[in-house]
Amino acid sequence: MLHKIINLTVRDVRFPTSVEQHGSDAMHTDPDYSAAYVVLDTDRGLRGFGLTFTLGKGTEIVVCAVEALAALVVGKSLQEIVSDFRGFYRLLTSDGQMRWLGPEKGVTHLATAAVLNAVWDLWARSEGKDPEQIVSCIDFRYITDVLTEKEAVGETEDQMQKEGYPAYTTSCAWLGYPDQQLKQLCTDALKSGWTKFKVKVGADLEDDIRRCRLIRQMIGPNNTLMIDANQRWDVAEAISWVSRLSEFKPLWIEEPTSPDDILGHAAISKALAPLGIGVATGEQCHNRVMFKQFLQASALQFVQIDSCRLGSVNENLAVLLMAHKFQVPVCPHAGGVGLCELVQHLILFDYICVSASLDSRMCEYVDHLHKHFTSPVVIQDAHYMPPKDPGYSCEMLEASVQKHQYPEGDVWKLHMNK
Amino acid sequence: MLHKIINLTVRDVRFPTSVEQHGSDAMHTDPDYSAAYVVLDTDRGLRGFGLTFTLGKGTEIVVCAVEALAALVVGKSLQEIVSDFRGFYRLLTSDGQMRWLGPEKGVTHLATAAVLNAVWDLWARSEGKDPEQIVSCIDFRYITDVLTEKEAVGETEDQMQKEGYPAYTTSCAWLGYPDQQLKQLCTDALKSGWTKFKVKVGADLEDDIRRCRLIRQMIGPNNTLMIDANQRWDVAEAISWVSRLSEFKPLWIEEPTSPDDILGHAAISKALAPLGIGVATGEQCHNRVMFKQFLQASALQFVQIDSCRLGSVNENLAVLLMAHKFQVPVCPHAGGVGLCELVQHLILFDYICVSASLDSRMCEYVDHLHKHFTSPVVIQDAHYMPPKDPGYSCEMLEASVQKHQYPEGDVWKLHMNK
Numbered sequence: 076m077l078h079k080i081i082n083l084t085v086r087d088v089r090f091p092t093s094v095e096q097h098g099s100d101a102m103h104t105d106p107d108y109s110a111a112y113v114v115l116d117t118d119r120g121l122r123g124f125g126l127t128f129t130l131g132k133g134t135e136i137v138v139c140a141v142e143a144l145a146a147l148v149v150g151k152s153l154q155e156i157v158s159d160f161r162g163f164y165r166l167l168t169s170d171g172q173m174r175w176l177g178p179e180k181g182v183t184h185l186a187t188a189a190v191l192n193a194v195w196d197l198w199a200r201s202e203g204k205d206p207e208q209i210v211s212c213i214d215f216r217y218i219t220d221v222l223t224e225k226e227a228v229g230e231t232e233d234q235m236q237k238e239g240y241p242a243y244t245t246s247c248a249w250l251g252y253p254d255q256q257l258k259q260l261c262t263d264a265l266k267s268g269w270t271k272f273k274v275k276v277g278a279d280l281e282d283d284i285r286r287c288r289l290i291r292q293m294i295g296p297n298n299t300l301m302i303d304a305n306q307r308w309d310v311a312e313a314i315s316w317v318s319r320l321s322e323f324k325p326l327w328i329e330e331p332t333s334p335d336d337i338l339g340h341a342a343i344s345k346a347l348a349p350l351g352i353g354v355a356t357g358e359q360c361h362n363r364v365m366f367k368q369f370l371q372a373s374a375l376q377f378v379q380i381d382s383c384r385l386g387s388v389n390e391n392l393a394v395l396l397m398a399h400k401f402q403v404p405v406c407p408h409a410g411g412v413g414l415c416e417l418v419q420h421l422i423l424f425d426y427i428c429v430s431a432s433l434d435s436r437m438c439e440y441v442d443h444l445h446k447h448f449t450s451p452v453v454i455q456d457a458h459y460m461p462p463k464d465p466g467y468s469c470e471m472l473e474a475s476v477q478k479h480q481y482p483e484g485d486v487w488k489l490h491m492n493k
Numbered sequence: 494m495l496h497k498i499i500n501l502t503v504r505d506v507r508f509p510t511s512v513e514q515h516g517s518d519a520m521h522t523d524p525d526y527s528a529a530y531v532v533l534d535t536d537r538g539l540r541g542f543g544l545t546f547t548l549g550k551g552t553e554i555v556v557c558a559v560e561a562l563a564a565l566v567v568g569k570s571l572q573e574i575v576s577d578f579r580g581f582y583r584l585l586t587s588d589g590q591m592r593w594l595g596p597e598k599g600v601t602h603l604a605t606a607a608v609l610n611a612v613w614d615l616w617a618r619s620e621g622k623d624p625e626q627i628v629s630c631i632d633f634r635y636i637t638d639v640l641t642e643k644e645a646v647g648e649t650e651d652q653m654q655k656e657g658y659p660a661y662t663t664s665c666a667w668l669g670y671p672d673q674q675l676k677q678l679c680t681d682a683l684k685s686g687w688t689k690f691k692v693k694v695g696a697d698l699e700d701d702i703r704r705c706r707l708i709r710q711m712i713g714p715n716n717t718l719m720i721d722a723n724q725r726w727d728v729a730e731a732i733s734w735v736s737r738l739s740e741f742k743p744l745w746i747e748e749p750t751s752p753d754d755i756l757g758h759a760a761i762s763k764a765l766a767p768l769g770i771g772v773a774t775g776e777q778c779h780n781r782v783m784f785k786q787f788l789q790a791s792a793l794q795f796v797q798i799d800s801c802r803l804g805s806v807n808e809n810l811a812v813l814l815m816a817h818k819f820q821v822p823v824c825p826h827a828g829g830v831g832l833c834e835l836v837q838h839l840i841l842f843d844y845i846c847v848s849a850s851l852d853s854r855m856c857e858y859v860d861h862l863h864k865h866f867t868s869p870v871v872i873q874d875a876h877y878m879p880p881k882d883p884g885y886s887c888e889m890l891e892a893s894v895q896k897h898q899y900p901e902g903d904v905w906k907l908h909m910n911k
Contacts, residue, residue, distance in 0.1 A: 103589045132561065132590035136600060139557040143550065171521045172550035178724075180753070180779065181599015182554060217751040220728040220760075306596075310638040333635040335598070335782040337755060338789050342638075361598065364753040371756050 078153040078201055082116040085141040085189070087134045088471070089481040090412065090444055091490055096251030097443055098130075098410070101277030101307040104251070107131030108412045108444060109481070111138050111186065112471060113193040117153065123197025124470035127189035127383040128411040133182075134481065140186035143173065148190060157198055164214050164389045167191070180361040184386060191387030192417065196467035213393045217364045221371060221397060239458030240422050241433060242440040243271030243301065245410055248290060250275040257286065261293045268456040270298045271437055273329070277304035280316060287323040296324075301355070303329035310339040314346040321347075327355040327377050334359035340374035355379055358408035362386070363393045370401040377435070381408045382417035388467075391421050399429045410441030415452045416468040419459045447475035496571040496619055500534040503559040503607070505552045506544075506889070507899040508830065508862055509908055514669030515861055516548075516828070518723040519695030522669070525549030526830045526862060527899070529556050529604065530889060531611040535571065541615025542888035545607035545801040546829040551600075552899065558604035561591065566608060575616055582632050582807045585609070598779040602804060609805030610835065614885035631811045635782045639789065639815060657876030658840050659851060660858040661689030661719065663828055666708060668693040675704065679711045686874040688716045689855055691747070695722035698734060705741040714742075719773070721747035728757040732764040739765075745773040745795050752777035758792035773797055776826035780804070781811045788819040795853070797826045800835035806885075809839050817847045828859030833870045834886040837877045865893035 092098050093105035109131050115123040129137055147166055156163045167187045168179050177183045247260040261272065274290055276283040283302075291300055302325045308316060313331035320328075328347065332339045334356060344354045357379030360366055369375045378398045385391050398405050405425050409415040415438075422438050430436070438459055445451035449470045453460040462468050478484050482491070510516050511523035527549050533541040547555055565584055574581045585605045586597050595601045665678040679690070692708055694701040701720075709718055720743045726734060731749035738746075746765065750757045752774060762772045775797030778784055787793045796816045803809050816823050823843050827833040833856075840856050848854070856877055863869035867888045871878040880886050896902050900909070 102587070102592065105589050106593075107590065130590040130593040132588065133558070133594045133601065136554060136558045136561055136594065140551070140554045140600065143554055169520070170550065171523050172525065172548040174520065175524075175548040175777075176551045176554060176600050176603065178752070178777070181601060182558065182594050183551065183599060185594065217727055217754060217757070220757065309635055333782045334596070335780065336635060336786065338786045339635070339638065339782075359593075359596070362753065364751045364757075368754065368756045 078117040078119050078121050078197070080115050080149055080151055080153065080197075081118050083141075083145040083149050083190070084114045085138050085145075086112045086476060087138050087481045088112045088412075088476055088479045089131055089134060089487070090479055091486060092443065093131070096249060099249045099251030100275045100303065100305040101250060102305045103130060109134045110412045111141055111189050112476060113141060113189045115148070115193045115197055117197070121197060121201060123193040123200065125189050125191065125193025125196055125387075125467070126413050126469050126471075127185040127192070128414055129185070136182050137185050137189070140182050141189055144186055144190050148194070153194070153197055153201060156194060160389060161214050164191070164386060165216070168214075168386060179364075179386065184361060185383065187386050188383045191389060192383070192467060192469060195388050196469065200466045213389055213396075215393070218367050218393060218397065221367055221400065235423055235426065235461050239455055239460045240419070240426065241271075241437040242454060242457050242459050243273060243299065243437045244269050244440050244442070244457070245273040245303075246440070246442045247272055248274040248286065250278060254286070254289060257289065258293065261290060265294065270457060271301070272298065273301040273303055273439070275305065276302045276320065277307035277316070280319060283320060287320055287325070291323045300325050301327050301329060304331050306330045306333055306359070308332050310336070310342055313343050317343075317347055317352060318350065321350040321352060325352055327353040329355040329379070330358070334361075335365070337365070337368045337372050337374050340369065341372040344374055344376065353377055355406065357381060358384060360384070363390050363397070366394045367397055370397055370403060376403060378403050378405045379408045380405060380418075380421065382414055382421060388421070392424070395421070395425045395429050404435040405430070406436060407438050409439040410443070412444050413448065413469045413471075415440055415445065415459075416448055416450070419452055419462055420467060422459065423461060447471050447479075496535040496537050496539050496615070498533050498567055498569055498571065498615075499536050501559075501563040501567050501608070502532045503556050503563075504530045504894060505556050505899045506530045506830075506894055506897045507549055507552060507905065508897055509904060510861065511549070514667060517667045517669035518693045518721065519668060519725040520723045521548060527552045528830045529559055529607050530894060531559060531607045533566070533611045533615055535615070539615060539619055541611040541618065543607050543609070543611025543614055543885070544831050544887050544889075545603040545610070546832055547603070554600050555603050555607070558600050559607055562604055562608050566612070571612070571615055571619060574612060578807060579632050582609070582804060583634075586632075586804060597782075597804065602779060603801065605804050606801045609807060610801070610885060610887060613806050614887065618884045631807055631814075633811070636785050636811060636815065639785055639818065653841055653844065653879050657873060657878045658837070658844065659689075659855040660872060660875050660877050661691060661717065661855045662687050662858050662860070662875070663691040663721075664858070664860045665690055666692040666704065668696060672704070672707060675707065676711065679708060683712065688875060689719070690716065691719040691721055691857070693723065694720045694738065695725035695734070698737060701734075701738060705738055705743075709741045718743050719745050719747060722749050724748045724751055724777070726750050728754070728760055731761050735761075735765055735770060736768065739768040739770060743770055745771040747773040747797070748776070752779075753783070755783070755786045755790050755792050758787065759790040762792055762794065771795055773824065775799060776802060778802070781808050781815070784812045785815060788815055788821060794821065796821050796823045798823060798836075798839065799826045800832055800839060801829075806839070810842070813839070813843045813847050822853040823848070824854060825856050827857040828861070830862050831866065831887045831889075833858055833863070833877075834866055834868070837870055837880055838885060840877065841879060865889050865897075
């Protein structure tokens with residue numbers, strides 16, 4: 076049965092999270108978690124929902140970029156797209172005029188992710204898929220020197236239904252939270268079964284020492300602590316700063332420096348290895364070519380894919396397969412708006428079809444904004460439980476979209492009148 | 494005297510160059526040379542003109558991004574900006590909400606370049622500058638491991654007025670030109686004194702062999718030939734393809750693979766060195782952090798800065814200084830719309846204040862669209878002659894802007910009615 080895509084709409088949806096400092100870190104002090112939210116309509120009434128995550132200001136630029144891509148999508152049938160999904164990926168990313176604006180990075184790539192996420196949602200709603208079809212979606216251009224198509228199909232298993240996929244929480248220790256709030260959230264999280272905690276660092280060393288000490292005391296020596304600097308440092312600064320925090324035994328330092336600095340991350344990895352601290356990065360790693368080099372250069376010990384930064388499932392699968400080849404665990408970035416909902420599908424795929432291991436693997440979780448989705452993520456005992464509804468899980472409640480649409484939604488009208 | 498910036502306008506200006514295949518290459522088969530064109534107005538009537546170069550479709554996205562940056566510029570005085578130009582650079586590139594869309598890459602960075610180019614134009618029109626003030630504009634974040642501020646001030650000289658800066662031409666051999674046109678243009682160029690020629694390659698090997706042979710026969714063994722694949726290949730493919738073209742003695746292969754693939758370029762550089770062929774890249778190298786690594790990894794032998802891809806003079810100076818430290822010659826990318834006009838200032842600065850050498854150095858030149866500028870670049874005997882008018886030389890004729898504004902200008906109305 077053909078589903079012809081007859082319309083694409085994109086809306087600028089913003090949540091005023093900065094008011095309570097949710098999501099605050101050393102480089103993003105006042106994020107308003109937002110999304111460019113895409114809906115595809117087909118001639119048979121089936122709809123596909125996709126989004127890319129943003130931090131507020133500038134979401135309108137991504138909306139503009141999605142509109143520029145719309146002409147490449149509308150008028151095509153779903154079957155036409157998925158029968159040559161790699162070709163469709165390249166159509167969106169390699170238009171002879173548009174690619175100058177990237178290629179495959181920044182605003183245009185975020186827009187590509189939003190559109191492709193909606194296409195994947197549409198496909199998943201319309202029928203089942205198997206791994207070989209999935210591999211056919213990857214564009215191997217520029218990465219065949221480390222991974223070819225032949226290597227990419229692994230074994231399948233299933234057991235996730237009972238236990239779920241391990242998660243860690245970032246909800247307790249945003250940089251803008253006062254110590255009292257941090258303590259309360261940490262106490263609550265421990266009660267709910269959380270064992271892995273991430274703390275934001277990087278703005279002030281004495282503050283970081285105090286906060287890390289506090290958290291380590293609360294969670295004890297056997298639970299896991301990670302720290303995240305959100306790109307705040309230069310290379311040498313990262314090494315000395317993190318060395319000062321090593322007494323708190325963090326598993327990893329996340330985003331120590333520029334997300335573009337592969338060789339810098341390699342130097343930091345090398346310097347911190349004797350302290351037992353790994354380097355994690357990826358939420359702003361803009362495409363598979365960058366991840367390829369991070370892996371080639373031993374520049375990271377934890378791969379943090381992002382469901383909205385990379386070109387949707389297509390490009391994320393390429394990275395999962397490369398990470399497997401280099402035997403580096405994938406611990407996806409999530410949180411924001413809808414990232415948990417999207418990324419749960421990617422970790423299941425990684426476990427069932429690629430890595431078949433949970434060793435050193437866990438997925439980020441942030442406890443915000445899930446209520447705005449029609450099929451919100453389900454967490455049990457600090458584990459992601461497999462989604463049950465068909466689709467890619469990022470359909471938002473229409474009432475939420477309308478209320479938070481920027482600038483005309485009620486939430487923003489109210490906010491601006493303050 | 495204070496100049497307060499009271500208004501910023503940005504317009505989408507496109508030239509239908511694809512009609513005659515000007516600018517066509519292996520990845521960009523039908524570019525319409527375009528610009529997001531920025532004008533700053535001050536309260537004292539002084540104006541600053543800046544642009545970033547684009548290839549047609551999607552220019553409206555860059556325009557949208559410039560509009561998002563406008564609030565950070567309008568209301569400030571020029572003196573306030575230039576007294577802490579590094580801080581202003583960081584303000585534009587590190588807004589806590591906007592930086593998620595990059596950071597410092599893609600659409601938002603192109604928009605930053607357009608705005609900062611206009612600020613530099615405004616500054617240059619308002620008064621003279623010296624190198625120490627210029628160095629104070631560079632943001633050293635993320636690159637202090639290879640370059641610190643102290644090392645960055647070199648010696649000054651002047652001699653350019655008589656001889657000019659050596660140029661090479663790309664106008665003869667766009668990929669879409671038939672052989673007969675290529676021959677005619679090459680004959681004309683030789684008559685005009687050109688000695689260095691670039692040929693587009695990468696779509697079809699037999700075609701490339703034929704075209705390279707033709708050009709090498711016409712220019713003889715002592716003139717210089719460069720080849721440019723515009724990112725067409727994977728790593729292994731690049732090495733084998735270029736090896737096949739080595740008999741034509743190209744000085745460099747430009748953009749053999751993904752502009753993000755530092756380690757890939759390093760592998761290609763290593764493989765081609767025994768053939769006497771260097772690797773050149775940079776026109777899509779998106780920021781100073783990437784150039785830093787290209788230099789650290791010996792991944793290029795010619796640095797091709799771009800006046801509109803990097804964050805204006807501020808970031809280009811960082812790259813010039815790093816290239817000098819690594820003793821790699823800078824041969825800027827130019828052509829497009831206004832790139833020659835802008836980049837002539839950067840090569841003069843490089844020669845007078847940084848490298849003090851012309852060895853292996855030359856600047857790209859393309860003979861199109863200069864007539865639309867109020868102070869077009871002056872070429873004499875295949876050399877760029879120093880600009881005489883104050884400013885950054887990218888003011889366009891208002892009549893040209895109006896005629897080519899997209900989609901409402903006369904040129905596009907006519908084009909769409911065909």
